[in-house]
Amino acid sequence: KQEVTQIPAALSVPEGENLVLNCSFTDSAIYNLQWFRQDPGKGLTSLLLIQSSQREQTSGRLNASLDKSSGRSTLYIAASQPGDSATYLCALGNSGGYQKVTFGIGTKLQVIP
Amino acid sequence: ETGVTQTPRHLVMGMTNKKSLKCEQHLGHNAMYWYKQSAKKPLELMFVYSLEERVENNSVPSRFSPECPNSSHLFLHLHTLQPEDSALYLCASSHGLASSYEQYFGPGTRLTVT
Numbered sequence: 001k002q003e004v005t006q007i008p009a010a011l012s013v014p015e016g017e018n019l020v021l022n023c024s025f026t027d028s029a030i031y032n033l034q035w036f037r038q039d040p041g042k043g044l045t046s047l048l049l050i051q052s053s054q055r056e057q058t059s060g061r062l063n064a065s066l067d068k069s070s071g072r073s074t075l076y077i078a079a080s081q082p083g084d085s086a087t088y089l090c091a092l093g094n095s096g097g098y099q100k101v102t103f104g105i106g107t108k109l110q111v112i113p
Numbered sequence: 114e115t116g117v118t119q120t121p122r123h124l125v126m127g128m129t130n131k132k133s134l135k136c137e138q139h140l141g142h143n144a145m146y147w148y149k150q151s152a153k154k155p156l157e158l159m160f161v162y163s164l165e166e167r168v169e170n171n172s173v174p175s176r177f178s179p180e181c182p183n184s185s186h187l188f189l190h191l192h193t194l195q196p197e198d199s200a201l202y203l204c205a206s207s208h209g210l211a212s213s214y215e216q217y218f219g220p221g222t223r224l225t226v227t
Contacts, residue, residue, distance in 0.1 A: 004155065031211075031213060032213060034215065034216075036218075041201070041221070041223060042220050042221065043115070043117075043119075043203055043218040043219050043220040043221045044203070044205075044218040045115065045218070046215055046216075046217070046218075049215050051213065089155075089156075091156075093213070100158070100169075101158065101216065102155070103155040103156040104155060105153065105154065105155050
């Protein structure tokens, strides 16, 4: 059974700082890994999707990497802004006949102006 | 806006009430999902529908009853809920069931059971 861990559970940084969020997983037989953002009381917004054959994906100030052999993914946020404050979740799409996605609990990020 | 809408956004109901949650997607997707998000727990997949047929039921209690009348609409009928059912209920859709497809989420319904 896939288990997903996100550390730290919460993070507070000053505006402008570069930061890294971590996601680790136990089963490397994955189809893809997705990073989401969730604002308080809201749904999830997809940020980046990495297929299992890829090593990283970039979108603007965000860069996500995937290392299946070590069971790790990182989300790098450059030059953080107060608007980046949210909870960030990683989700693993597992191998299988149809889509099964396992989510982490998330890292709550606060960027202080 | 992700193209997935949910109503109502907030719902308070007693344990003897019957209510329904509605989800609509405007993306032309063929698969739709219900998730439950409780505090300090990861999202739990409840139901999966593909082309209006249920393909997954993750041991969800029968007090939750899903309905998918067409590929654009998904309902979750609720009756005799328990206080521990209070949570954020999220609907999602994707082009198909393969894991290579991204899921697009609605804003959720915040449910409180009193």
